[in-house]
Amino acid sequence: MSRSDQISVPQTARESRAFGLPGTLAQWWNALAVGACGLTVLVLGYQRRWTNDDALIYTRAVRQILAGNGPVYNIGERAETSTGTLWQWMLATGSAIPGVTDPLRLAVALGLLLTVAGYLLALDGTRRMVRTRRPAGALLPVGVLLLLPLAATWDYATSGLETGLSFAWLGGSWWLLVRARAALGRAAVPRASGPALPLAAAFVFGLGPLVRPDLALVSGVFLVAMWLMWRPSLRRTLSWACAAGVLPVAYEIFRAGYYGVLVPLPALAKEASGTQWEYGFNYLLNTLVPYCLWIPLTLLAAFAVRVLVLRRRRDPRRERSRRGPADRADALLVAAPVVAGLLSAFFVVKIGGDFMHGRMVLPALFLGMLPVFLMPYRRPVAVLAGTVGVWAVVCVALLRPPLDSPDSRLVFDSRTLYARGLGEHPVSQSAHTERHSGFPDAVRGTRRAGKHGLVLRLPYDAGFPVVPLAPRVRAPIAGAEARLGSAGAVLPLDGRVVDLLGLGNPLGAHTEPTSHRKAGHEKPLHRAWVLADLTAPGTPVPEGVEPRHVAAARHALTCGPVPELLASTRAPLTASRFLDNLTGAWSRTQLRIPAHPVRAERELCG
Known part of the structure; x- marks a missing residue:
């Protein structure tokens, strides 16, 4: 004690009571x-x-x-x-x-x-x-x-x-x-x-x-x-x-x-x-x-x-x-x-x-x-x-929370939504990957076919076209999806996961917010950035994405601070790279890029 x-x-019976x-x-x-x-x-x-x-x-x-x-x-x-x-x-x-x-x-x-x-x-x-x-x-x-x-x-x-x-x-x-x-x-x-x-x-x-x-x-x-x-x-x-x-x-x-x-x-x-x-x-x-x-x-x-x-x-x-x-x-x-x-x-x-x-x-x-x-x-x-x-x-x-809020800023009862969609107790990785269709099915089909391709979720769930990856991309398969967690569970560890909301994408995280509908989902990544980053020039652009936007994104990726931003995450981690990352971390953290490729090209490339 x-x-x-x-x-x-x-000390006394009186105190103890x-x-x-x-x-x-x-x-x-x-x-x-x-x-x-x-x-x-x-x-x-x-x-x-x-x-x-x-x-x-x-x-x-x-x-x-x-x-x-x-x-x-x-x-x-x-x-x-x-x-x-x-x-x-x-x-x-x-x-x-x-x-x-x-x-x-x-x-x-x-x-x-x-x-x-x-x-x-x-x-x-x-x-x-x-x-x-x-x-x-x-x-x-x-x-x-x-x-x-x-x-x-x-x-x-x-x-x-x-x-x-x-x-x-x-x-x-x-x-x-x-x-x-x-x-x-x-x-x-x-x-x-x-x-x-x-x-x-x-x-x-x-x-x-x-x-x-x-x-x-x-x-x-x-x-x-x-x-x-x-x-x-x-x-x-x-x-x-x-x-x-x-x-x-x-x-x-x-x-x-x-x-x-x-x-x-x-x-x-x-x-x-x-x-x-x-x-x-x-x-x-x-x-x-x-x-x-x-x-x-x-x-x-x-x-x-x-x-x-x-x-x-x-x-x-x-x-x-x-x-x-x-x-x-x-x-x-x-x-x-x-x-x-x-x-x-x-x-x-x-x-x-x-x-x-x-x-x-x-x-x-x-x-x-x-x-x-x-x-x-x-x-x-x-x-x-x-x-x-x-x-x-x-x-x-x-007393229970509403399933979602009626306000302009969405707030969800996440547990109830997941239980309805995935079963009462979705506690395993398979519960998330096997009960979803759409993107997971497209990834599995691409892997079975042995394609070196990018599975791209189009805006408004308009489809999941598979686009050939550039030869320089070493990953056997890539996927661009808004649900970063399930995409990471479906794609192999050597595959490339592209987060369309910026949580796991170095480029998307540094774009300017364009949506205020849902907290943490304010930076939807324009698909043109994904295609410009992972496909070779001249690759056919899927329906729903403007070729001129892809061209603008390709150019913007070579201008201003963007090449150095990408190098800070993709260049081999040598001692000099570590030091450059360390000394430039403050300015890099403050960096924001226009979300639309055309505007980004205009501002970054002059």
């Missing part, structure tokens, strides 16, 4: 509450297990790594398609274990287990936070009840994406921040054994941008909060900074030199540094309104106001005399996740949200509820927990 726990153990149960029974109750919440996530997440197309983007990169081709999507083209760097390498490590044949199934199992671990760590962190200030007693689940009933919570416990790792990192970071506060002791003086803990915490906090780039905001808030609690010396501050930055900085240097840009391609394709307030606000409402989340949020806000009013009624002089370093540390501990959650929500709204219902809002809700995941038993708390519990039961039984 840690010293902080020893301090809070009640302060929250309605004897000390031993209270401990059993608290363990049961934490376990029940974790079990709820496990059961509901497993019942709703699935994967979406974006999960297949990860697994193709993982298969390329295991095949010895490096962290790429296509052989001979260095493009970073994985937003969650740590998630990609965790899957690659797990898939290297003998007996693991489908990385997608591993992603489902690992995502679910990490989500459960994140909730358990978060709950235990809140339990420890309460115990450092009050005698041991019964704790009631309150804030966690706001997350458990949401269909989005169950859905993204799997999905094959990095969401499970995000929750594990958030819960683990909260647990470490609470432990770092406890290591100070009640006098807010570091213990003799304390310095190693904040150093480890700083290392874990620094992993945020490798879990997801936007989690760098949470990393910064937690690091600042811990620094303000401890007020360490300059030497210790530098050691914390080194621990927090060693992996992110090292990987950023690798990213810039290897890929030639400072962020993953999906961040460029989605213009993650842009501002689209209206779309982002609608996305936030698409999460809050279907579940009537305003009800529990209002109840919690009213309860917080009540607590503040009661505190202000005390003698102000007495309150000021009681305040000290320990109280300030406690306030920082409570404020850190709330501030991080607000910043996370602000960022999501600023960039215009996402097209997957609830996915990008869940971390903000999780962070904001952390200090009140569990609350010490009192009659007002019991009333609050009971009221939120009634809403939770109604939410589980009746």
Whole structure:
């Protein structure tokens, strides 16, 4: 038992019954509450297990790594398609274990287990936070009840994406921040054994941008909060900074030199540094309104106001005399996740949200509820927990998100759509490739015929013509498709996948946005660019594509910064190429090319 726990153990029978149960029974109750919440996530997440197309983007990169081709999507083209760097390498490590044949199934199992671990760590962190200030007693689940009933919570416990790792990192970071506060002791003086803990915490906090780039905001808030609690010396501050930055900085240097840009391609394709307030606000409402989340949020806000009013009624002089370093540390501990959650929500709204219902809002809700995941038993708390519990039961039984939004910016209940199209539990790669027709059929037919061709999805699903590839293209087959994940699963590892939305295409990611109908799908690549890049001059152009546009694209590919952009991803990775990529990464990241070939030719070639 840690010293902080020893301090809070009640010394009298009266104290032990302060929250309605004897000390031993209270401990059993608290363990049961934490376990029940974790079990709820496990059961509901497993019942709703699935994967979406974006999960297949990860697994193709993982298969390329295991095949010895490096962290790429296509052989001979260095493009970073994985937003969650740590998630990609965790899957690659797990898939290297003998007996693991489908990385997608591993992603489902690992995502679910990490989500459960994140909730358990978060709950235990809140339990420890309460115990450092009050005698041991019964704790009631309150804030966690706001997350458990949401269909989005169950859905993204799997999905094959990095969401499970995000929750594990958030819960683990909260647990470490609470432990770092406890290591100070009640006098807010570091213990003799304390310095190693904040150093480890700083290392874990620094992993945020490798879990997801936007989690760098949470990393910064937690690091600042811990620094303000401890007020360490300059030497210790530098050691914390080194621990927090060693992996992110090292990987950023690798990213810039290897890929030639400072962020993953999906961040460029989605213009993650842009501002689209209206779309982002609608996305936030698409999460809050279907579940009537305003009800529990209002109840919690009213309860917080009540607590503040009661505190202000005390003698102000007495309150000021009681305040000290320990109280300030406690306030920082409570404020850190709330501030991080607000910043996370602000960022999501600023960039215009996402097209997957609830996915990008869940971390903000999780962070904001952390200090009140569990609350010490009192009659007002019991009333609050009971009221939120009634809403939770109604939410589980009746409230579901709409299949898609009626707004101009589409937001989908992705899990339901995939279940309808691919079966209730599409958790294998074959579930995505064998139940789709059209593009997969065209690819299979081309491979059977032994053609060295490009399978091109025409606009508006007008067909899948096969165009001969240029002799210089070494890939045996290529495919241009809007569903990057399933295309990568259908095409062989030595085939060339061309993403028509820019998430995995170095040229498409650097074009200017032309569509605002669906978040992350704002850069549809003109087919003329694909034909100009992969076919020889004089190759017949399929119906639906203008020959003059292809000619303009061929010319534009030779002008301005475009040749160097393509060389940064396709030229052999020598030491000089790595250095050129590294030094030019900033300007290359800022580069944008007109989306239409004719305009691009005019602006780039004069």
